[in-house]
Each structure stands twice: as C-alpha cells, then as structure tokens.
Amino acid sequence: MKYLVTYDLMESARNTNEWLGATAKAMASYPVTGMVPNPFFKVLAGWGEVTERTFARMVTKPDWGIRSVVAEDGRDHLVETEIVVARPFGDLIRFNVLGRPKKRRKVLLVAPMSGHYATLLRSTVLSLLPDCEVYITDWHNARDIPVSQGKFDVEDYTLYLVDFMKVMGPETHVIAVCQPAPLTLAATAYLAAEEPDAQPRSLTLIGGPIDPDATPTEVTDFGNRVTMGQLEQTMLQRVGFKYAGVGRMVYPGLLQLASFMSMNAERHSKAFTDQVVRAAKGEAADHDAHNRFYDEYLAVMDMTAEFYLSTVERIFKNREIAKNEFVVNGVHVDIGKITTVAVKTVEGMDDDISAPGQCVAALDLCTGLPQSKKASHLEPGAGHYGIFAGRSWRNNIRPLVLEFIDANSDVAPTAANKNAGRAAS
Known part of the structure; x- marks a missing residue:
C-alpha cells in the first residue's frame, strides 16, 4: 500500500x-x-x-454540453444522453435526438481510454449528429471503481467492444479514434470468428497504432526504451482514500497530464x-x-494499471496486433477472419502521435477482405487532433467517412455527400 x-x-x-x-x-x-x-x-x-x-x-469530468441539433426540418431538436449498456468500467451511451425521424446511419464512436474522457470527441459527435444516430463508449475513471469490480486490461476492453457491437446489431458502422483502433480491429475479428452475424457493416480506424513500429514516433520510442519494471515503479500508484477506488493500482491522470504538458x-x-x-x-x-x-x-482520468501495462507490453512492445498474434480469453484473434466488414483507415500527414503508416497497416492484416472493401486516406497538413475534431475532419475527412458508410450500407448517398468528397484508396 x-x-x-x-x-x-x-x-x-x-x-x-x-x-x-x-x-x-x-x-x-x-x-x-x-x-x-x-x-x-x-x-x-x-x-x-x-x-x-x-x-x-483536473478532477472534474466535463459535461457533454450537447443541448440540441438542427434537423432537416430546420428546427432545433433537444438531445438527450441515455445509457444503453451500463458496465463497471465503461458504458455505451446514445445521443437521442428528440422528435427527429430516426436516421438510417447508425454509428458507434469508440473513444480512447488514454488519459482524457470520451468528451474529448464532443466536436466529433456534434459533427455526426445531424446525419447519424450516434453512440459512444464512455469509459469510467478508474479512481471511482471499487477494487471489488476486478481488473480491466486490453482483453477486457476488447470484450467490452464485442458486447457493445452485439447490442447495437449488424447495421452498425464503427469509428475508432486513436488508441482503441487496434483493439477495435481485434474485436471485429473476434466477432467474425465467434459470431459473424453480429459484425458491423464498416470499420473506420482514425490515427491508431495498429503497427507502432511502421513509423516510429516519440511515443513508440518511449514504449520501446523503458522496461516494464521501470513503468511499474515510476508510473503506477494506488488510489488514495478520497475516492471509491481506494487501493486500486492505477496510472494516475495527473501523471499523464504532466507527460502531455511536457511534450x-x-x-x-x-x-x-x-x-x-x-x-x-x-x-x-x-x-x-x-x-x-x-x-x-486538463480534465484527466486515472487508467487501470493492468490496462496501461498490457497496452504498452502487448500493443507497443510485442506488437501482437501488428503480428496478428493477439489472444483474448485464450483464443487467438485472427484478423484475417474479417471478410465482409469494410475497413477504412485515416491518417494525418503531420501526426506526431500515430504517424502515417501506423494505422494503414490494418489493411495488410485484413488478408481475407477483398480490395473493394478496403480504403485509406492521408490528410495533408493534419496533426493528430485535426483528423477527428479539427478543420481537416470537418471539411475533408467527415464527408469521406460518411461516403464510405453509405457505400457499405443500404443508405442512399445524399447529394451533399456526393459533392463533399471522394473515397481514397
């Protein structure tokens, strides 16, 4: 202690x-x-x-602050945030637009669990709400989860995504942003082998470290340079007496924030x-x-120690996803089993967190997927944040993602989407 x-x-x-x-x-x-x-x-x-x-x-979870959205009828419609699935380490929530006819595009946004809350994707949600039914993974602060709830590592994270996809059904289009990209790919492959009827229609991976060694960055160099023992001794602490998770070993949000700021x-x-x-x-x-x-x-959350350590060791050091050697519950997750889910990758040319090459590596792993269901886009001049929330996302990437969703569903592309962008491959 x-x-x-x-x-x-x-x-x-x-x-x-x-x-x-x-x-x-x-x-x-x-x-x-x-x-x-x-x-x-x-x-x-x-x-x-x-x-x-x-x-x-630093210790306050931001509010979503999404009060209303303008629909096609020109009126403001109130937005309610409702929990669809409640779990100890994270919920599946839906942004319900009241009084609006249901949209045919159903999107699951997989938010990162890498220090910040899911509200980091607030602007991404806002940009998708006018055209989609939007759901998102809302991960909980580890300091608030009692030790009695057990562990939470990369395998548990993957199984949470599997359960969320099952609940949402096969008409879902999944968009994973940054850190969860490799685990979302693994969750899709897990479904492809275990329950193929529950697979989503499409999977868009944005700026994620599928193969961290494809293009090394300061983040990947750090992961390779330090040993697991050093991380355990220098990065981990037990939650103090003030919070419900007292005694739980975590990578504290305040330490993560210090790392973010120092960069x-x-x-x-x-x-x-x-x-x-x-x-x-x-x-x-x-x-x-x-x-x-x-x-x-500045609003940061604690990460469970086992999730942090298993991410560094299995995703960055051992490159289990990149080598197609990832195992969940003793079962090898073969990414080559993905044969029907369309996969698109998005990267920013100036991304210094997940540099170009790391995310597009997913397409080579999908050996069972025809080329017609693969796409990629490299956004010139975009950094890490810009590819999912900045000007590049709004003006260029979002239209391409909606077009990709329409091309792999029963939704007829709108004229606006036709003119907004073109698929990149």
Whole structure:
C-alpha cells in the first residue's frame, strides 16, 4: 500500500494550488485595491482566476454540453444522453435526438481510454449528429471503481467492444479514434470468428497504432526504451482514500497530464501567461478559446494499471496486433477472419502521435477482405487532433467517412455527400 501516500500527496498538491488560486483572486479583488495605481493586484487576480480554474478542472469530468441539433426540418431538436449498456468500467451511451425521424446511419464512436474522457470527441459527435444516430463508449475513471469490480486490461476492453457491437446489431458502422483502433480491429475479428452475424457493416480506424513500429514516433520510442519494471515503479500508484477506488493500482491522470504538458511545455506556458494577461485586462471570458480548449485538455482520468501495462507490453512492445498474434480469453484473434466488414483507415500527414503508416497497416492484416472493401486516406497538413475534431475532419475527412458508410450500407448517398468528397484508396 506504499503508493497510497504518494497518490494522496499529489492530490493534496493539486488541491493546495486550487486553493492558492482562489485565495489570490479573492484577496486581489477587494475594492480597496482599486486605490493602488500599480497593476500588481489586477495581475494577481488574473493569476488567481486562471490558476484556480486550471487545477479545479483536473478532477472534474466535463459535461457533454450537447443541448440540441438542427434537423432537416430546420428546427432545433433537444438531445438527450441515455445509457444503453451500463458496465463497471465503461458504458455505451446514445445521443437521442428528440422528435427527429430516426436516421438510417447508425454509428458507434469508440473513444480512447488514454488519459482524457470520451468528451474529448464532443466536436466529433456534434459533427455526426445531424446525419447519424450516434453512440459512444464512455469509459469510467478508474479512481471511482471499487477494487471489488476486478481488473480491466486490453482483453477486457476488447470484450467490452464485442458486447457493445452485439447490442447495437449488424447495421452498425464503427469509428475508432486513436488508441482503441487496434483493439477495435481485434474485436471485429473476434466477432467474425465467434459470431459473424453480429459484425458491423464498416470499420473506420482514425490515427491508431495498429503497427507502432511502421513509423516510429516519440511515443513508440518511449514504449520501446523503458522496461516494464521501470513503468511499474515510476508510473503506477494506488488510489488514495478520497475516492471509491481506494487501493486500486492505477496510472494516475495527473501523471499523464504532466507527460502531455511536457511534450509542448513552452507552448502551454505561453498560453497560460497570455490568459493571465487577458484576465488582468478583463478580456477573458468563461467560454473563450483558451478555456474551451483547456477545460477539456486538463480534465484527466486515472487508467487501470493492468490496462496501461498490457497496452504498452502487448500493443507497443510485442506488437501482437501488428503480428496478428493477439489472444483474448485464450483464443487467438485472427484478423484475417474479417471478410465482409469494410475497413477504412485515416491518417494525418503531420501526426506526431500515430504517424502515417501506423494505422494503414490494418489493411495488410485484413488478408481475407477483398480490395473493394478496403480504403485509406492521408490528410495533408493534419496533426493528430485535426483528423477527428479539427478543420481537416470537418471539411475533408467527415464527408469521406460518411461516403464510405453509405457505400457499405443500404443508405442512399445524399447529394451533399456526393459533392463533399471522394473515397481514397
């Protein structure tokens, strides 16, 4: 239990910084400070405002914030988020658009479990809602899951996806974003062998590490450079007494956030300094560009230790998916068993997380799939975030994905989709 203390110390440090920010903001906002011509108090209040918000967001799960969507009738329709399948480590949720005729495209978005909440895909959901019935995997924060619920590793993750696909039925089109791409491919292959009638119609893999060694990046180099023993000793802690998952071994979200920030430390430092100046001038708003981005970016969740370690060891180090050697519950998952599910890969030319070549490797693994059911797209000038949520996604990739879905379902392509893009192969 030695890691309980370090987990609580890290949470105490976060809590203290949040308190310091709130205190500085309150003290520097007293009316009497207006009598001092020096801008010190305004800067202090700005620093306090930004600091309090920053450290508070680290332990707060963001709200989906999707209130309504405009339908073809030109009216705003309210959106309800409803749980379709509730499981200890993650739920399958649906965005139900009230009063709108049911859309024929049924899409399952597989969200990453790599530090951030599923709400990271909020803009992706928003862009698909006008044209699709959208479902998403909503993974839970490991700190809130009691130890009595057992383990959760890459095999359990894959079986969760298998169950979700079974519930949604064979008319489903699956879109996996980033980290879950290899496991979603494995889940589809598992269904192909065990329950072929439950397979989805199509599978779109966006920026995922199917073969991490195809094009090495800083992320893959780190995975190969460190040993599993080093990871266990330096990255893992036990959840402290404050949360329901007390005693569970996790890769803490705060440690993950520190890793994220260190990759672009200068950029983040400038962003926070600029926001303090804006707050001091009274130019910062609750939902300005800075807060919209960092409210999501700073909200991190703990990952179960077994999921983190098995991902590094089996996906990155041993490359079990890339070598078609992945095993689930003692059963070899042969990706070559996929023979009817259309597969498309999407990569960003400037992606420094899952570089071009890593994701498209999936097509070579699908040896039983005819070429007519394979497609790929490489987006020029797009980084990792842009291929599923940025301008490249909205303007170029989304139309291609919808066109790919229509080409592999009974849905007749709309004129808008015909003109929006073309299939890439």
